[in-house]
Amino acid sequence: MSILVDRDTRLLVQGITGREGSFHTRRCIEYGTRVAAGVTPGKGGETFDDVPVFNSVEEAVVETGADASMIFVPPPFAADAVIEAVDAGIGVVACITEGVPVLDTVKAARYAQDMGAALIGPNCPGIISPGESFKMGIMPGHIHTPGRVGVVSRSGTLTYEAVNQLTGLGIGQSTCVGIGGDPVIGTTFIDVLGLFEDDDDTDAIVLIGEIGGSREQEAAEYMEDDVTKPVAALVVGQSAPPGRRMGHAGAIITGSGGRADEKTRALAAAGASIIPSPGAIGATVQEMIGA
Numbered sequence: 001m002s003i004l005v006d007r008d009t010r011l012l013v014q015g016i017t018g019r020e021g022s023f024h025t026r027r028c029i030e031y032g033t034r035v036a037a038g039v040t041p042g043k044g045g046e047t048f049d050d051v052p053v054f055n056s057v058e059e060a061v062v063e064t065g066a067d068a069s070m071i072f073v074p075p076p077f078a079a080d081a082v083i084e085a086v087d088a089g090i091g092v093v094a095c096i097t098e099g100v101p102v103l104d105t106v107k108a109a110r111y112a113q114d115m116g117a118a119l120i121g122p123n124c125p126g127i128i129s130p131g132e133s134f135k136m137g138i139m140p141g142h143i144h145t146p147g148r149v150g151v152v153s154r155s156g157t158l159t160y161e162a163v164n165q166l167t168g169l170g171i172g173q174s175t176c177v178g179i180g181g182d183p184v185i186g187t188t189f190i191d192v193l194g195l196f197e198d199d200d201d202t203d204a205i206v207l208i209g210e211i212g213g214s215r216e217q218e219a220a221e222y223m224e225d226d227v228t229k230p231v232a233a234l235v236v237g238q239s240a241p242p243g244r245r246m247g248h249a250g251a252i253i254t255g256s257g258g259r260a261d262e263k264t265r266a267l268a269a270a271g272a273s274i275i276p277s278p279g280a281i282g283a284t285v286q287e288m289i290g291a
Contacts, residue, residue: 002129002175003150003195003202004092004118005068010036011136012057012066012090014073014081016048021072024096024138025051028070031141032133036064057088068092070126070136078122079104086117094136095122095186102184109186119186125156125178131201137178139163147172149285150196152189153208154181154215158236158278162206165282171289174202181210189219197227204230204289206281207272209263211237216263220270232285233267234275235260 011028015021016038026049029035037060038048044055054060057069069090073081078097085093093112100122112119120127126137131146139160145167153159156178163173177192179185189207196202205227209216216235223231237260268274275284 002132002134003192003199004120004127004175004177005129005132005134005136007032007132007134008034009068009092009134009136010034010064010066012036012060012064012069012085013038013051014057014069014071014085016040016051016053016072017043017046018072020096022048024070024072025049027141028135028137031128031135033135036060036066057084057090061088061090066090068136069094071095071097073097075099075101079108082108082119083111086112086115090117092118092120092127093186094120094124094126096124096126096138097121098123100182102182105182105184109184112186118191120177121180121182121185123182124180124185125159127175127177129175130173139176139178143167144176145172148174148201148203149206149289150174150192150199150202150204151176151206151208152192152196153178153206154210155208155236158208158234161278162208162281166206166285169282169286171282171285174199183213189215190222193219193222193227193231197229202229204232204285206285207231207233207267208281209233209235209267211235211260211263212258214258217266220263220266220272223267223270223272230288231267231272232275232281232288233264233272234278234281235263235267236278
């Protein structure tokens with residue numbers, strides 16, 4: 001099975017007719033995702049590769065029964081797109097858009113939480129469940145294979161690297177969730193760890209963190225009491241200098257707790273198998289699960 005989405009999920013794409021939205025919608029369809037509708041204001045009544053396009057999310061939900069949304073809306077309008085989706089009853093929203101203003105994200109993430117919706121991102125690769133043939137995001141589908149290892153990561157690129165190594169060793173994935181690297185996001189490590197812990201079809205978890213913030217320490221604290229499944233953890237940025245942003249907007253060390261070594265120590269103390277380098281993700285997981 002999977003977490004958050006499955007083969008019966010009906011996907012809506014906000015911004016389906018834009019360059020990025022159209023490209024990745026086609027890749028999702030090719031992977032097997034049921035794309036039920038698209039939304040582009042002013043283009044209602046048109047179709048995109050046989051997918052009906054609507055002017056509003058509410059109209060699309062009423063007409064097609066869509067229950068998940070993937071957002072490719074420009075940064076100034078992305079938060080409003082999230083809120084529109086949640087207002088229409090969408091339960092899982094993946095905001096792929098990069099560069100969303102932090103205060104906009106605070107508003108959208110709080111609203112989604114209050115309404116009981118799962119917001120993934122922003123600035124994230126999305127979600128994929130190989131065994132369900134479902135993808136809502138920008139990850140390369142061909143490197144994934146069905147299995148029983150869940151992956152949660154702040155980094156899209158390292159998610160792909162982890163999956164490629166696992167697949168190369170014959171270790172399949174249940175669901176992979178890229179939570180995003182911005183300073184403020186919706187769904188957190190703790191949220192996804194809890195879902196994996198409750199998923200009967202996930203036996204082990206890969207957690208990939210990076211410098212900045214305290215999400216990894218919070219995840220470690222949660223793991224101590226609430227996660228019984230084996231976790232392999234990697235924190236990148238060991239050599240990052242304080243005060244300099246490294247890649248993601250949230251990847252900046254502003255205190256000792258934001259350092260990679262502090263995060264790694266916390267995860268190790270919580271019982272995680274520490275992955276020593278990005279090139280050792282697959283091998284560490286293989287040893288941890290005895291595959």
